Amino acid sequence: MKVKPVNHALAAEKFIEDVAHESFHDERLWDLRQKRDEQMHILPEWQELRTRASQIKEHTLANLPEYLEQFEANAKKNGIHVHWAADGAEHNRIVGEILEKHGAKSLIKSKSMVTEECQMREYLEPRGVTVTETDLGERIQQLDNQMPSHIVVPAVHKLIPDVAKIFAEHYHTDPNDNSAQSLAWQQRLAARPVILSADAGMTGGNFVVAETGSFVVCTNEGNADLSATVPGLHIATIGIERLVPRMADMGVFIRLLSRSALGSPITQYTTHFRGPQKGSEMHVVLVDNGRSHRLGMQDFWTSLKCIRCGACMNTCPVYRRSGGLSYGAVYSGPIGAIIDPTFNERKYSTLPFASTMNGSCTNVCPVKINIHEQLYKWRRVLAEHHELPFVKREIMHMAGKLMGQPKLYRAAINGTEVALSTMPRFVLYNWLNPWGKHRELPHPVKTTFNSWYKKNRLNIQKEREKA
Amino acid sequence: MSSRDAILARLRDNRPDPTAHPLPPVAKLGDMDAGKARFENSLQIIGGQVLERQENDTLATAIARTFPDSKVICSAVPDFEGTIRIEDLDSPQQAASVDVLVVRSPFGIAEMGSIYLSEAQLNSLNSAAHLTQHIVVILSPKNLTANMHTAYIDRPEFHTANYGVLMSGPSATADIQGVLVRGAQGVRTLSVWWED
Numbered sequence: 001m002k003v004k005p006v007n008h009a010l011a012a013e014k015f016i017e018d019v020a021h022e023s024f025h026d027e028r029l030w031d032l033r034q035k036r037d038e039q040m041h042i043l044p045e046w047q048e049l050r051t052r053a054s055q056i057k058e059h060t061l062a063n064l065p066e067y068l069e070q071f072e073a074n075a076k077k078n079g080i081h082v083h084w085a086a087d088g089a090e091h092n093r094i095v096g097e098i099l100e101k102h103g104a105k106s107l108i109k110s111k112s113m114v115t116e117e118c119q120m121r122e123y124l125e126p127r128g129v130t131v132t133e134t135d136l137g138e139r140i141q142q143l144d145n146q147m148p149s150h151i152v153v154p155a156v157h158k159l160i161p162d163v164a165k166i167f168a169e170h171y172h173t174d175p176n177d178n179s180a181q182s183l184a185w186q187q188r189l190a191a192r193p194v195i196l197s198a199d200a201g202m203t204g205g206n207f208v209v210a211e212t213g214s215f216v217v218c219t220n221e222g223n224a225d226l227s228a229t230v231p232g233l234h235i236a237t238i239g240i241e242r243l244v245p246r247m248a249d250m251g252v253f254i255r256l257l258s259r260s261a262l263g264s265p266i267t268q269y270t271t272h273f274r275g276p277q278k279g280s281e282m283h284v285v286l287v288d289n290g291r292s293h294r295l296g297m298q299d300f301w302t303s304l305k306c307i308r309c310g311a312c313m314n315t316c317p318v319y320r321r322s323g324g325l326s327y328g329a330v331y332s333g334p335i336g337a338i339i340d341p342t343f344n345e346r347k348y349s350t351l352p353f354a355s356t357m358n359g360s361c362t363n364v365c366p367v368k369i370n371i372h373e374q375l376y377k378w379r380r381v382l383a384e385h386h387e388l389p390f391v392k393r394e395i396m397h398m399a400g401k402l403m404g405q406p407k408l409y410r411a412a413i414n415g416t417e418v419a420l421s422t423m424p425r426f427v428l429y430n431w432l433n434p435w436g437k438h439r440e441l442p443h444p445v446k447t448t449f450n451s452w453y454k455k456n457r458l459n460i461q462k463e464r465e466k467a
Numbered sequence: 468m469s470s471r472d473a474i475l476a477r478l479r480d481n482r483p484d485p486t487a488h489p490l491p492p493v494a495k496l497g498d499m500d501a502g503k504a505r506f507e508n509s510l511q512i513i514g515g516q517v518l519e520r521q522e523n524d525t526l527a528t529a530i531a532r533t534f535p536d537s538k539v540i541c542s543a544v545p546d547f548e549g550t551i552r553i554e555d556l557d558s559p560q561q562a563a564s565v566d567v568l569v570v571r572s573p574f575g576i577a578e579m580g581s582i583y584l585s586e587a588q589l590n591s592l593n594s595a596a597h598l599t600q601h602i603v604v605i606l607s608p609k610n611l612t613a614n615m616h617t618a619y620i621d622r623p624e625f626h627t628a629n630y631g632v633l634m635s636g637p638s639a640t641a642d643i644q645g646v647l648v649r650g651a652q653g654v655r656t657l658s659v660w661w662e663d
Binding site: 024063140158163192222232251252292 | 469470473475477481484485487489491494509559563578579591593594597598626628630632635639641644645651652653
């Protein structure tokens, strides 16, 4: 069966219809962007940090096999069990087997986008393992049966009454509770017994240090540390691109990560796991799931530098107004639009077009990924692979012909100006013109620049030449 | 071929030219002020507090005044009594009964207002740093390092500890409609007690 492309525009249209949610979403994320800017201005070395972060990541990716082997050797020395998963299915099987070996029936986990990628909950739950998200935003999304809509703030598209309703349904709290403080407290009360009785804990990993065989987890709520330290079994699921060579490199990344993400100087917890704690067992599952393939894509491999701060999402006018769920993918926003097509080119073929190409994403990226240029390159690739919708393809085709022939172009422009000023609206604004759906077409002008130039300048030039 | 070998082989085939991407040398950048005032300012920004010291105060009287409702005060330092010693907690889960944990940090980071704790300070009961309601951290101003670069380059703990957490204030969340809530899942407050 052929997969249908995500209809981002339609989903975004529905999100926009709800004015309260749409305007809060827009303002909240823009606020994060502004807080990020404040932090950037505090540090004169900001641009140097970005350059170094980018260089370290590019170096690591170019030497990834060696650094992965170095990490594996050191981690094993530290007493960590290291596993390798080629894809999501293998990852889930490995985690399932570890849990089974320990007779573990309940798993508490902190936020990890890789497990979302692998659809781990969907795999484990029918096998009798209860998976509880301990990150507040992720838990809200789990209870509401939705994907995270943002990689840092997964429930950012929801308002207090939405959360109150969900908690009332699952935690039997007051459905009219309108205080974020009291709702967060309800989550704390609900989560504690689950954490205290859990058989196993899972975290992701923001950074993996080859030199020490350790990994670093950056969070704010304390839930990742609880998940890792309370049960006697800690499993960490980590994408293979997360490596850095040396512990001394971490300064660069920790100084950039939370400042870029939330505009806070550092996450409340920056935790370094180098081996199992006393009386406990530690497993690291290194997940490929398409990453090694992406490394070979000349135009797109630098997207693997991403440290998942979400700054590109917070600044993107399209993301802010369309909401993360409209992307229909684990990764949304600009970074999602350039990595999602590597997972499934057809399904996510519409996402690189969900951009104004303003370049803001590239400007804020702490590891200098040329996001908007990759968006443009994806459009070319998708057009070549015929993944464009019919109307877009035909219009582009016609536009291409027109632009290639100056005479035809000028005639068409003159014709268009006549059309704009004389044709009735229904002829100009219809399904053949998606651009005109949310905007007015430009006002017709009396003369084009070309005809004005011919009349006013060309003659003067000729006269000068004569004189 | 195992998945491990298949992944590594594919990475070797696909990677960009390693010689085109050299590793930059390690650098110490930014403000090198490792002073107490800078640390206190950063601590306040991230929601932590300095435990106020009144005349003739001891740590015990300051704790009693700051956390009047606390019943279980757990000590992880030899020179402070508390109501229970961390050695007497038998399992990670038992730390949930603690109201206030008193622990000494080997160093703090002035740039961030962060303090460091590892299994060495927690008597290997790492959960205590998070399950407890409030944490009081004894820190010496002599043990401040300027910023994240100096911390990672100069402090040996990052190479030796199995569990090492930089705690930057209390646990926090803004996941519900962007409202900042302190004390999300871990400690509800973090206080620093300056050691002379």
